[in-house]
Amino acid sequence: MKIGIYPGCSLEGSARDYNQSVFELAKAFDIEPVQIPDWNCCGATAAHNLNKELSLALPARILALAEKHGLDEILVPCAACYSRLMVTQHELQKHPELKNRICEVLEMDYKGNSKIINVIEWIDKYIIPKLEEKVKKPFNYKVANYYGCLLVRPNKVLNYDRVEDPQTMDIVMNKIGATSIDFAYKTECCGAGLSISRTDIVSKLSGKIIEDAEHRGADAIIVACPMCHSNLDMRRADINKYWDKDFKIPVIFVTQAIGLAIGLTPEQVGFNRHFVDVKIS
Amino acid sequence: MSHSDHHIERNSLAAKVEKEVEVKAQKCYQCGKCSAGCPVAEDMDFPPSMVLRMLQTELPANDEKILKSHSIWLCVTCEMCLSRCPMEIDIPSMMDFLRQKSRSEGKENPKAKNIIAFHKSFLKSIKNTGRLYELGLILDYKRQSLNMTQDMALGPKMLSRGKLHIFPEKIKDRAHIAKIFKKTSK
């Protein structure tokens, strides 16, 4: 079966481990993700900070291309891209005059009917129904499921899960044998895009999330966003220095955990690319 | 956009926020929930509820302080404030508007220099190639922020883990991206 996919820039770069695990998982479940031809960057935080029209036009180009190529369901594994695409679709639907203006900028048609789904929704719809027969190695670990901001908020637009105490990832993880623990920082922000310009703030915020997860005895933090992953994993040295601690808890993408459970190797899911050692296999 | 312009014309920042992003600052009753949940409030010069209070006064001096504040650049659009606000005040959209206003009036807070430099480098990368070129972004940002030594250890580690492209990924229709940038630049 085929499904549209918008990988976004980070999955092709700093989040290659995530990309790898998404595609390996798809393969194991006979799903063929088709990239939106000639996709561009969604503009991320920079565009909406500096230029509203641009922040809508860039995602709209992606959605218009998907429409043009008949991809009516699009998987967006990056929570940040997912949020930008969803917000754009919502804004243009709500404001027809804005939609006209954006179509004029793009010189393309845009209807806005594509179904945009995040990685958890994708797992829920296409992986879970066939998961039981495929699980070879139950993921017997205690996990802190970290949703961050962009999977759940703004809840009026995403309409995805309970905004303060979401459950979808917890349920998915329990299905592969994990124990999802109670965790106070489920939806607290990791510092988002300030990683390079204000490393201190990211270290402070991400450190609090990590400390709570470790303190409650989690074996791993589970994420579904490359930005959360890079803040919690790639920035670990800065975090440890800022807090004068030696946090060792690994940060794993939800797709990597499922991959292991169905028998993929740690290399296949990309653990060798992490900064913080993953002793789980 | 706004349907409430029947009263005397106001020229305050609050009136502009109302017109451009349909956020009515006057609806805020200062419960403080937004500031309590805001992850960066303690690093801000004015926490979000204070920005709203200042807007409500409609005093030119306060408008000026907001546009020159560090707060508007520290906001990371995590949307926590909006999800908790009992009046559903869309602070994140308001912050987007205030940042753009601050920039168009040349009032950017000097302490936000690196944050703004980072956003600019990011957009430059997309403009050139259609996608984000992480290595190029880091180098361009370093040049702009003059912070040459920061993250020296990160680059080689990323490279060894296959997380950094040496060369940019370019999309085919770069002319289209260039056109989009041109048409949306004010």
Ligand code: SF4
């Ligand atoms: S949460 Fe809403 S009503 Fe309360 S202070 Fe903040 S903006 Fe005002």
Ligand code: SF4
């Ligand atoms: S969106 Fe901005 S102002 Fe609102 S809670 Fe997040 S960082 Fe604070």
